[in-house]
Amino acid sequence: MSGQPARARFTPAGVQLVHVTVREGYRPGAIEARAGVPLRLVFHRDEDTPCSERVVFSSPHVDRHLVAHGETVVDLPSQGPGEVRFTCGMGRYRGRIRFSPALGRRRPGLASRFRSAGIGMALALVIVLAALAASGLIPAAGPMPWLAAGATLLLIGWLTLVARVVGTAPGSR
Ligand SMILES: [Cu+2]
The missing domain is CATH 1.10.287 (Helix Hairpins)
Structure with a gap:
């Protein structure tokens, strides 16, 4: 699964949110997020193959069961700049999240x-x-x-x- 990285969006509560479809892979497979802000991933698993029943994050080490034909929310605490990878239990489905610091200065208020x-x-x-x-x-x-x-x-x-x-x-x- 490749393609354009998807950028996590900010919720009014100040959390970053991204939806990931799980079906023969992760879509999007590449996510861009802001470092220093918690990230909520909502996995929509549209299949029941045993392959995708777990999602495992490299760091922080998070290992979660994904509901078949349903939604599972995974909250990652705020991360420093860098890459976090996530895979299915056997490492066949692969995704990555790139955490970047805020780009430049914000527009002056x-x-x-x-x-x-x-x-x-x-x-x-x-x-x-x-x-x-x-x-x-x-x-x-x-x-x-x-x-x-x-x-x-x-x-x-x-x-x-x-x-x-x-x-x-x-x-x-
Ligand atoms: Cu798998």
């Missing part, structure tokens, strides 16, 4: 985008005000530039907080 935008805006404001002060258009020694920059930072800090609260609201992911 709204809160961190607000924060970087805020720091940029405050810096730009200070530079513009400093330039105006240097050119004599506004009094250089006054508290104005610093008050304006401080107010901007405060506003952005507040928006960051709001974005974080909105971002963690249920159903927003």
Whole structure:
């Protein structure tokens, strides 16, 4: 059994889930999953040949009986990066799961985008005000530039907080 590896999907409970059909082999035979997150495998055994009545995982060592013409759930605790193999009792059916760390950084959330935008805006404001002060258009020694920059930072800090609260609201992911 080969073909494209199937990627485990995430459930709302934060567990990874993948369905495997057992019939003359495992389908999919290659699974990709995230390391560091528990993985639930649901085996659908559509046959009653003695060949497929057990499934054995290499590590962690898990050996389970699969119900004929039914579903068996196997929960694997979170794994480090690497490969876990599973076979039938006599090693004829073969499957493998590749656990990989999260790819790259996640897209920055709204809160961190607000924060970087805020720091940029405050810096730009200070530079513009400093330039105006240097050119004599506004009094250089006054508290104005610093008050304006401080107010901007405060506003952005507040928006960051709001974005974080909105971002963690249920159903927003
Ligand atoms: Cu077998």
